[in-house]
Amino acid sequence: MTDPRDHQAISPDLAGYALDALEDDARALVKKHLAGCEDCTSELEELMEGAASLVFTVPTVAPPERLGERISAAIDAEVPASDAVVGSDRTMPIPDVPPGPARHIPWYASPRLAWGVSTGLAASFVAVVAVAAVIGTRLNDRVDELSAQVAIQEGNIDGISASLGTMEQDAKQVQSDVQQVSQLQESADTLEQQLNDLRWLQYVTSTGAWSTPSFFSGGLQPQAPQGMLITHSDGEEARLIINGLAPAPTGSVYQVWLIYEGSVIPGSTFTVDRNGYAVVTLDLLGDATEYVGASVTVEPSGGSEIPTGVVVLEGTGQ
Amino acid sequence: MEYTEFTDEALLAQIVEQDRLALECLYQRYSTRVFSLSYRMLSDQGASEEVTQDVFLNVWRRASSYKTGRGKFTTWLFGIAHHRTIDELRKRTRGKQRSVENVDDFLNLESADIQPADAAVANSEYATVRDALLDLPDAQRAVIEMSYFGGFTQAEIAQKLDQPLGTVKTRMRLGLKKLRAALATKLRGPEL
Structure with a gap:
């Protein structure tokens, strides 16, 4: 029998469960509750149907043709699938797929492809060495370039210091201007208050x-x-x-x-x-x-x- | 009777009996949808292929766990696909700050880039679901899209939108219920 308090606490999380938007601990609580709550299970089915429909808003992109062959090869490489389906005793169609397939025979297990991977690794090693040499040269160039930029910035700082004296005089003038702005602001506030009242009435x-x-x-x-x-x-x-x-x-x-x-x-x-x-x-x-x-x-x-x-x-x- | 005329459930029953042709038929029907969803969320062709492969291998291994009368087959299949993709997405972004700017991509429903390539689909499921989604209040649509396509959790969404967690939960629940109700009214066919 499900505790009604659990039900009240869990039901607001059902949509999050349907959208895979719960943290792991919250998801585990919902899953446990679902096992004994028919009401929540029914509501979840409806919510999941809504969530699944979102798939149809995605622009379609066909998978590469080789993917079907790869899946077929993976099934060939598996132990009889009957072992995999026996013992699966889920009572509801709620997906809870582990991060990777439990006994996934990867496509690269094929000897032909594995050879290709080894050759590829050797070629990659040579390429990495060559790239490292190029990067070293470029780093030296970059250090020179940055040093020149620092010298330019030091010159700019001297110029800014000279300008500061002039700016102090300008600041006094600004203070005077601020007082005038403050007076104008008060008038604007009054007008804005009236505008808000009008907006209020307009809504109704x-x-x-x-x-x-x-x-x-x-x-x-x-x-x-x-x-x-x-x-x-x-x-x-x-x-x-x-x-x-x-x-x-x-x-x-x-x-x-x-x-x-x-x-x-x-x-x-x-x-x-x-x-x-x-x-x-x-x-x-x-x-x-x-x-x-x-x-x-x-x-x-x-x-x-x-x-x-x-x-x-x-x-x-x- | 050709397999292409079988219902999804009938094909699944055949898969329980280790019928490879039945799996191939289901793959022909839904692999593009599964791959497209994953590709939209991950923007990575190789990872999306891996996800699609895992999803159909799961169908092969766990066909018997689908219970007729407990929701549509597509709900079950797309649920597996989404869960697997979210898992991959969170694995990639764990410990990283995801940008909320990406959310704009999900909300851009009327842009040309999400028009489906298949014109027939444009006149049926796509248009129907898009209309239902656009009918939702903005606040409800935003939380649904941020979670479903962006992989954000409810807590992350509450933080990003500066809204209480309870509000986010309520919006998700109302939005999904309305979406489902709108589709039930608009769709006449047995399957989405």
Whole structure:
């Protein structure tokens, strides 16, 4: 009997198993679980079918004709294949091929080809000696060339030192310019804030496929960050639009958490622009009826598996 | 009845009985697909030949391990081919930093370089799967292609995309399920 806790932990890894995208230890855990879980085995079959279809997106390149002959020769050279298939008792069609064939008789075992390989090795040795001599000569040339370049660079350094005095005067002028730029920047920030508000409204009014927004808040203060979540009519995608959220502390990011009946699903991580504005795209699980709400927390860079930081925004679903 | 008229499963049953002609027939049907997949992922003709050889030798040795009713033969075969290729890819890149720029290659679905040489195929499987793949949200397609063609693990993808591991897992699962559902709707034939 499979432990239900194992099932809950393993099932999110089935797609990774189908795509060969698990680390070795995770793969071993899934494999062990599959032996006793019919539900996961069935789901894996579906996922593997999806994965296998990707083969058909690859441009076709025919293998060389000699490959078929090589395989045939390898089979000829084997002990009766009946030994190989007896004892194979896999209960499901999940590939788990070892790095190389267990009793692979290589094509180069042929005496005729082996002779060719030996001759080839001798010729290669002679070629290596000749190449080494050429490389030695080229290395000497390269050393001379680099020495000349170093002399040129030393001359350039003297010229740069002389220019530094002039640059100090220029720096004072730049400081004055920076003050003016700072004043202009403040005006630009105000305009950008207004533009962000317009973008916000545009999302809601221009896309008929999107739901009525549910509003998120970071508190009751007038300057508290605000958010708005809209879901697509297909129930699989949502956008969280955020305004007025301070940049995350250094080494941290913001992360969205989607709250479903009985579970919290990690969503995307994000940062905000200097006006605290961001639009975050979220994958939903396709069943909007189970969606309860969402929240945003501060998490370490790279995100977390479960919420660990301070909640800065939260709201409920429709 | 000619072997060419046999279903994949019927040929496999013959292979269990050590029928070399049946293996040859399966090889004719699928060696190009297996080789192409491996060549796309490894960009190395010699290694791709070795992988293809291993895959068909595995079919020869382990034909009896395929269980009818547990998924299509092509799913089983391409699963073996992919697993073997991934193994080779990771062996080559172990300890090396793989560039995320390569991911762009996988996302370039509409470029001319991935048009199949076989025009008949272009009108069937290729076009169907490509459309289904393009219908996926970008985020889901990206993680699937990074893992399947790039050989990146879920943990590596999470790191490269700067997304939580749980998000990557969810995207893979949703993407593969949608892909499979779309193909089930669009494909009418018994085999992909």
